[in-house]
Amino acid sequence: MRLLISASLLAAVLGAGAASAQDIAAGERSWNKCRACHQLGETAKNGVGPQLNGLFGRVSGTVEGYSYSTANKNAAITWDDAVFAEYIKDPKAKIPGTKMVFAGIKNEKEIGDLTAFLKQFGKDGKKQ
Template sequence: MLRHAAIAAVFAAAATLAAMPAHAQDAAAGAKTFVVCRACHQIGPGAKNMVGPELNGVVGRKAGSVPGFSYSEANKTSGITWDEATLTKYLANPQKVVPGTKMIFAGIHDPAKVQDVIAFLKQYNADGTKK
């Protein structure tokens, strides 16, 4: 009987954890994490292409489509439209998602920080204004 109670307690705890919400995205925290991205990317009013393309309106944008930026063939032909799910994978390990990309960044390995950066990126329209 005690064994059944212990098993039931484990299942109850697992159900509670599964029902908990995922990390809530925090754009302000994402702005702080984005500092490492600023070495290559700009975002916001007046953003320009640098080592990497400007990131205004990146969420919902087709990969390899910023005018005036010289993308790798791998990026141009990836067929990706940047959504939250794809960005989550890409920001954690760019080379794995788009082998041959010019982006040599090793990735953001903390899933919460990845979500925060995505929240930060989602704030910007294609013209650099905030939503």
């Protein structure tokens, strides 16, 4: 009986983990909302928005060669999962005065998937 309960508990825990796993393919589809202004990958360049290679761990307003708003340069936030999630929901609320014109992504699962997709790209644009 104890073994049956332990097996059931393990299955429940593993199932919960799988259900909350991020979907990189879904994140790539979500990335299509960003592509009009941002680039990723080994050939990424700044466009309407800065290239996003190596975003996580980077300080806001620091991509070389990109002309940031004063608000973004002065925000001095370090991009991590929580900060990105808050920002991407409503960029103008997180950094008032940003020149990023985007309505935001409100769905938590979509944000998680997009985060997982972006995290694949190192500073050099190579998938890690």
